[in-house]
Amino acid sequence: MTEPAAPTTSTTGTNTNPSSPASDQQRQRPKPQKQNQPRQNQGGNGHSNNSRGKGGTKPRGLERDTPEVRLSKTLSWILRHRASSEGIVMRKDGFVKVDDILRNGRIQSLGLTLDQLKDIVQADSKQRYTLVHERSDGTSVASSAVAGDGAGEGVWLIRANQGHSISTVKVEMKPILSLDDIPSKLAVHGTTREAWASIQKQGLSKMMRNHIHLAQGVGGDNVISGMRRSSQILVFVNVQKALDAGIKFELSDNGVVLTGGDEKGFLRPQFFDRVEDAKMRQALAGWEGRGAIDNKAVAMGSTVS
Template sequence: MDCQNPGKSRRRRGGRGTRDEGRDVRLSKSLSYALRHGACKMGFRMSSDGFIFVDELLSHQHFSSFSLEDVERVVATNDKQRFKLQNHPESGRVQIRANQGHSVQVEDLELRPVVSDDPDCPQEAVHGSYMMHWASIRSQGLSRMTRTHIHLAPGLPGEGRVISGMRGNCDLAVYIDVPKALSDGIKFYWSENGVLLTPGGADGLLSPRYFSRAQRLKPSQCELELQ
């Protein structure tokens, strides 16, 4: 410690902590891209259930400044539980995957189908978006766009078991009548981290007919007209 200027020492420690946090954010974003979208482009071999071996990941130039301990820390501290680490059942090598959010097709993400008579089937699920898109969403529905699923949450962030499923800065919440959609053959799945996923209909859209309500969240909550 610099006894003549203790504030100087504190600033140094604080700066280092900020740099460490920034480094973890960079790693988290890089993992998200590689595991959800860019594995093939980056030359990684992804298993049918979406896993990549961590040692192969770290040997890539994009991840060469990180260690296994860095990856383990980012996975453990990610507030939305975006990733899963496990040992390969045969080789024991550590592997990682994203729990959801893929634009690449993954055959077996261990998603749990939602059925209407399941106690875990929510009566409503919410999709977070932004008011700038409301006119399009209200007329056309929700689109999975380039991803394989539309992401929904069983409630707003901070409500009970809700961990992930929508961004914290969303200012629009669109509520879905899940039993109604299920009765029309729309499929829903639970991911490992509690995100409700649906591919929508054959056109990749979740029709406005399944909207039960919509709210503007910011600057203050208010109900929106569906028609």
């Protein structure tokens, strides 16, 4: 906004003549130039983000989220989707060095330590991560089996057990060759009403991820890996029918049923057994499928504690 010309005074009073030299000087006064200041990270220590490698310093999640929730969201986001863009080298099996994670700006802003990371992995109800200490001879030991701080030669590694969108990651899974290979004999996908509008026509899509995720039951009071608690629609999949049609399924380390779908990445509606309203636990019209499912058995499913 242009500043108004300051009034000039004379012995006879205020000068209001717009063509006076004083007014011309006011109009021609150059605007002050903004000086470029170096951008600082959230820590406010004056160092550039480059001191922490690639990526930013703002953690994932909302401001109202607890630090623990933001840490979990940030960790899974990096390990599943953004390791490379954050300057972290990821092996083909999905493992990254814990040192690289702890040096990441977003993680550093939350003050994570190795001991805290061990606690997070052990306490995670959905068993999202695997944390191991890889020795110099190439053998790996689970974090729970390492005494103390794991002192000695070797390196700490961590990975997400599933949910990757990074196509080069090939986490070893257990092949599902028949329904008997699924402990609960169930495979359920939770979704929203909005998404169901297209799913009922096109089927489930892996979208940007490597797999479509299916839980071995319905959450209820227990925690079920592979399904969000906020799910509004439950899609029960006929795994055996899909297997017979050539669709491949796998079982992750934390019990999630995974499939890449058909050649276009879809699991088509022809493989849906039954579709229910998650809250009412009643079948949607036209999707009654094989009839009522034992809700108690479904709720038990394959719970993870």
